[in-house]
Amino acid sequence: MSKTPRKSAASPSLQLGQAVxxxxxxxxxxLDRVPNPQKDTHFLARFTAPEFTSLCPVTGQPDFAHLVIDYVPGPWLLESKSLKLYLASFRNHGAFHEDCTVAIGKRIATEIxxxxxxIGGYWYPRGGIPIDVFWQTGxxxxxxxxxxxxxxxxxxxG
Structure with missing residues (x-):
């Protein structure tokens, strides 16, 4: 395995290592993707975002969730800095819990x-009711x- 970092021909403009x-x-x-160097091996990759934030589309109040994203890669891996930036983009985005969770899962699936x-979206209570949202594909x-x-x-x- 090479110790020299290199840009992939498939992803020439990664955000990784750049000020963005x-x-x-x-x-x-x-969302950036990089070639999967273990594409002939089945394995699970997990991203956890315990401080995900979006806005309620009705009240504008902040909503908070713990997101867990599990995937078995195909030809591509999801680059983590781009995921961090993508998730942060929801900070001022108004959408219901279900929409945020499913939209994130679909976008990642489309890209990689x-x-x-x-994806599991474990939303903290607002109005006394926690909402957990789950979506999967493949x-x-x-x-x-x-x-x-x-x-x-x-x-x-309790």
Whole structure:
């Protein structure tokens, strides 16, 4: 394996290693992908975003979630800095919990074409009701171990 960093011909303009502006909305955010060097091996990759924030589209109040994104890569890996910037672009975006969670999953799936992907959005209560949203796409290969997402159900003060 080479120790010299190189840009992929498929992704010549990665945000990684560059100073970039924070995108102001999800549509303006760029998700980068890099070639999967283990494309002949089934494995699970997980991203966890415990401080995801968006806005309620009705009240404009902030909504907070713990997101867990699991995927079995196909030809591409999701580059983590671009994911961080994409998720941050929701900070001033008004959308319901279900829409945010599913839109993130669909956008990632479109960009990296995984063999399987699931996203769990564990939203903190507003109005006393926590909302958990789950979406997945693709077929999970039989030889892949998928751990529990590890987010405990909301219990309030109990």
């Amino acid at each position: 502006e924070w995108p102001d909305r999800p549509e303006a955010a760029k 074409k995984p063999k399987w992907l699931r 077929k999970l290969p039989k030889d892949v171990w998928v751990p529990d997402q590890g987010v405990q159900p909301y219990r309030g003060r």
